[in-house]
Amino acid sequence: MARIDTDPTLHSPTDTIMREVDARRHPAARAYVWRRRAAAVLISAALVAGQAPTAAWAQDAGAGESPAAASTQQAGLEDAAGADASGSEAAPGAECAHEGADESRSDASADSTDAADASDSAATGAAEQADADGTGAPASPADAGDQADAAEGAASQAAEDTITVSVKVTGVTEHAEDGSFHTETWLPLAEVEVPATGEVTAWEVFSSALDEAGYTYVVEGWYCPFSITSPDGRTLAATSSEPYSYWSFMVNGDYASVGADQYVMQAGDSIELVYVDGSGEALPEGEVDTNPDAEHPDIPSDWNGFANGGGGAVVEDAETPTEGAQEAWKDSLLTDEEREQYASLAASDPLIIDGKIYVVASSAVYETEPPYSATKSPARISVINASTGAIERQVTLSTSLDSVCRPVYADGIIVVPLAGGRLQAVSAATLETLWVLDGIAGAQSISSLTVADGYVYVATADALGTDYTATSGTVRRVNLLTGALSGTAENAASGYYWAGGIWMDGYYLVGDDAGMVHVYASDLSGEVSSVMLSSGVRSTLVADGGYVYAVTKEGVLHKLAVDESGAVREVASVSFAASSTSTPTIAAGKAYVGGSSASYAGVLAVIDLETMTVSQSVTGYAASDGSVQALPGDVKSVPLISIQGSGTYAYFTCNNLPGGLYCYRLGDAAASMLYLPASADQNYSMTSAFAGPDGTLYYINDSGNLFALRAAQETPGEEPGAGEAPGDNAGGSENPASPSGPASSRPAGTQIQASHAPLSTALASTRDGAKTSGRAEDAAQDDKAERDEPAGAEAVASLATTGADVAEAVVERGANPVAVGGVVAGVAGVGVLAAVALWLRRRGGEA
Template identity: 30%
Template sequence: MRKRVIATLLSFVVALSLMPLSAYAATSSQTDASAYVDESATESATKSTHDERTSSDTGNNFSAEKSALSPKETPDNPTSSQKDAEQTPSEKTADTTDTSSLDAAAKGSMTSNNTATIQVTIKIVGQNKEGTTQYWASDESLEIQKGTSVAEVTERYLKSHNLTYTMTDGKLVSVTSPFENLTLSAQEDATTQTTIEWRLFVNGREVSQKTVDKTSLDANATLEWRYGIAGAAVPTEEQELILKPQASHPEVKPDWGGYPNGKNSAAVDALTPTGAVDVRWTIAPQMNGEMPFAVSDQVIVGNALYFARGNMLYKVDATTGDILKKVVLGGSISRTSRPIVAQGMMIVPTEDGRLSAFTLTELDCVWRSQMLLEYVATYQTLSSLTVSSDGSFVIAGFTKMLSESTSGILVCVSLTDGGISWLVRKAYGPHQPTGYYWSGAVAAGNRLMVGDESGNVTLFDSATGLVKAELALGAPVRTGIIPLPHTVDASIGDGTYVAVTKDGVLHVFSKCGDVLNKTGEVSFAQESFSTPTISGNRVFVGGTDTSSGEARACLSVINLETLTIEHTVYAGEGRVQSAPLVSKQDSGTYVYFTSTDGTGGVWRYKLGDSAGAVQIYTPEKQYQKGSSSSVICDAAGNLYYTNDSGVLFALVARKGTSDDTNKPDPADPPKPSDRKDVPDAVDEHQTEKRVNARQSDSTSGIQTQSTVKTTIDALSKQTEKSQKSTVEAPQKAASSSETSANADTQTSSLPMRTILGLTTISALAAIFSYLYIADKKDALNL
């Protein structure tokens, strides 16, 4: 009996010992099984999706997996991929294939095959009478039933935009422009033996006209009808001007709206640098043979800076100097150009005598002004632009350089569509120059005033261009006309104005109705092309002083109340041609300007400083060229300018410096190469690569994660700590990982061993107690 009891107790001890171990094993098994089920489900779902896509690929409509046409592959009809492989990038043209099976969307935008509707974006791109590519309607996103034909979608789109069209068997035959009396239809060019027609592109790939009527849509897609030569490559916006009249351009308040002209003032309250400056970034020149392309004046809106160079328009990140976007201007600039911001657009004059308007967000060209009746291959685009008082027109002056004289045209262009409202031609004769060389107009109520090469200030009716009055100043006017603040009635334009003539005289005159009267003048230099800046009761204006027998660049400060010169400071040889930037701060009034002295740097003068002007920045030697460019600033006071080297510079206040106007040494200026954090002049291709790289990093960056399989035991805090450490540091070396894994195993085993030991001891104690009691009973029985 006792042996049976002992055997039973021993069995009970073994069972107790194995129970925790069994529970532990069951928990681990359950965890592994759960992980296996999740992986299997994922693999099954992936395989199911792949099977669905593969099945869809076998159909004759638009699939969501392929990214090219899928014709039958025969020796006479190679696939698109074969064609691409046989062609070099420069030889590739738009791919035309006789098929009705085509890719309709990228994987990321594909619609499930079980969805009844899909999204289709459609656009139509025609041409104007000049042959310039032009969007004829805004892009539209439509929700349609799967399997809808391209022809049905096209008709729905054209009707919604009230376009007149003709379709035959699903093929777009002709469309009439919504902007002018022009109908484009298929035609043969006998000279080039090419066909010009309405071409269909689906997801960027051309579809043969032979199969358009058989083409249906089975997944999200982008459709484009474009008029052009069949099979020809489609130019990009960096290769061809594309007009987009429907582009949105909401009104904005620019930080710097353009060259000073009355509405745009060069007097600011931004905290410009009062001490030393550093280069923030530079954009390297683009060469035109041995000469660099000129850089236009810049405009600033928010954190974006805009400028034109050659035949391109650029949008730049003002903080980094990265080129965000560039598009074709449609024309070009050879020396300089003075863009302006109006109605949420950047208006740029080009040397063919035309203006182009671009949106500030995407640089879409909303319109391009009409060609001048008197066509000249090259005009000077040196005049500043002016917006009419009612904000509906922009006025531009162009100068035609002749062997013995100059002539010019003043044109008024609608900001709505670029149509010419009126234009005035300045007649010329031998040694009788006219035109608008470096000059600029000012809006005065419903009137407009502008100076010219003949030495007159002319008052025009801004609505008709009719001359209302003239005021002779005695020398060519090569500057803008600036109103005196607080003296002009904005509604009618009556008040006091100033203008500068080439002989270095500041003229003060008044407008009262249609009468112009001169009220005073002061001579400050022997020559001046500088548009004055007015701050308080002072005029700041640049010029050339030859009184000492040498041509010295000078800046003069003139008191408007007394018409006397308060200060004159010098900036090397040459002339100050820029419009001075004046910043009035608590510590004083600071003036920034450039000079044609040959160093191509930036000068600063603190009003009243006996030491005069100091050069706060000098470019590196290869970029030391004279400058007629004005220094501009953004809302934060950072400076921007260019010089004749074709480099665009951005300058910032050096950190930790205060007002030390007279401390910088022009002989030892800060240079880009002296700073590790600021590169030398950056090539535009490099900046574009940096932008693309950042975009790539932000959209397709891959984060490596480590999955650590652990067993959590509630009785072991040390195990939890080890697991946390493993998750937070997934990139440790393999040997370290193995050591950690071993430590985790040992640590995880400690609670289990404790339980097994305690269970065994308890069972053995029970056995010994039983045996002891049994022995006592036996003794008593005896």
């Protein structure tokens, strides 16, 4: 039975084709394969060119075909190849190129193709000898381009020879005394790459996945499987009498009509083994219903995640209020019952999708006596009318929130991080749940999500030390559409607490609570490099101008460089505060980032990124009496930057009373209190302000309220209550609900999507595919190679066939001076190109 790799954390296939796929993911290995294949093509071409005089002579003399002569030439080449067989290996994927040629060609053509393969081996050995003698020569730029084209063609062919499927195994818990039990995930839904041979069965995929996870199993009679035993020794087996129990096989959500050992896998299949236990009572799980086929049209959005999900917390030409903002409306995110119980609020950073505000919230009611344990409500996602604050729709999610929540929106899907490391994906259009990803025991999911290339990256803090520092953590890569796990990277030394990663140029970067910035392969198959910073990272990484910026807990901004191979290094750093957990916003070459002073007052720093110096440090705000007061608490939020005709403005909150919203105009000596809540609504705030397309500002504080703010003159009259319409709009402002058309058709208020924006999510790469990802150029080359590769394979076979025919004529008709000269020229060409081949090989090994 063929071995099929199913470990989503490794993706290390065992057959030649799968190694080709893996090589494409790693630039150094890919370059090496390209160079070797390109060298083989060039050598074959040189042989033909060198024998051109012989071919001309043979044609004039009317030379006939001689299979015996062709065999003689092939034997000579095979002898030459054998001389260096121990030091030469055929380039992986060469068989695929030959298969692309016409399989119906004559035996002579087939023999000549074998001769070309042998000459490739001989040339490699000759090149090694030439390099040892110091005679190696570099390839020209034109040669390098040919090599890249040839390599992309082979790699594209390799990718076509694999398919992606998903696999899951669901068991049950041990029975309680009354015989009741719950379902239990044994193997979470995970993506697996298998050969596209049309012969791989579902059971081969299951058995390989179970092997990798440490499970054992028995196949007996018609049962496939009869039993499965978990790593801790629990066995779930089929029974032959009532009450019946057995392992049920499902394909794409439906019960299969054949056994797992009979079903042949197809691309995109999702298979599952589910244990049906007839010996007890299955208890309701309290889980939400899922509909993997729920409609999720890609609705336009104005705010798609923490720090605007990669668009950046930057708006341009939006008339955001700059002084004296007035409450347009406020909406309590707590229910009447929760307010009566003095519940505390856990709320998400909101989203704006199709002009509606989406916010996730849950509550916790604490006991009044030790150990002060809390009763938490399930989280709920609310859709709020941006004009009135009225809740239009609401749905309950599968579990509660941790202290903060940073959902993200992409491709019509909202992905919500929930307590315990769980993820839930909801259609923005219908609020139906598409999938739920199981959590991790003891985990907190309070970091930013990253969306890139059709996948969601989630980083968790799995355990905390006595000083509340994360001591372990996990990064997982999840298919955005299906929820299938597609990679895992475990961190046994530290975890990810309020952190956030970015995806760039095929790598995923994230900082941990110990201060290490990790660079992972995009599929999380391995760590490419890392760099230790001055202290822990509790912020989201940000990219700008080819550099990555990280804020560490002791208030230092670090500037990092990542090269094409994924190697990361620190370029510069600057201290701006005594401590910080704020994510910077970058606009026009400046970073705006919050923190606190040694006396715990708030700090908003403006940093010049070219010189890495603090150009302004804002520590106070102008009070109503004209005095300047210290900012009351740590600026933990992501500053919102608004670029208007009157200047550049930064909006932020402070994590202390009174819980208002502050505004700073670039160049001023101090900030101002833009909005002061009523005394009953004053509380701490860690959340970030965000803006609607009409300039309306929104933010949340721990009073449980979502506030909508506009310039004072826009909403005269009586202050509206929670969820009420704001009344007559004498100022004639536009309806704050965003138009339903695409963002590009919107006037003022459109978010900047430039490189200066934080890349907490790379949503453009999800919407537009490879053309907008960091690998756009590679994707274009993949497409070209896919079109050109079959013709290239035919060309190689044709060249080799011509060489064999000419050799037959030489043997049959005897020597000719011109032919001899051609052979000499051909041999010389082989020598030079062989040296080039070895030079490329050595270079590939150094890459």
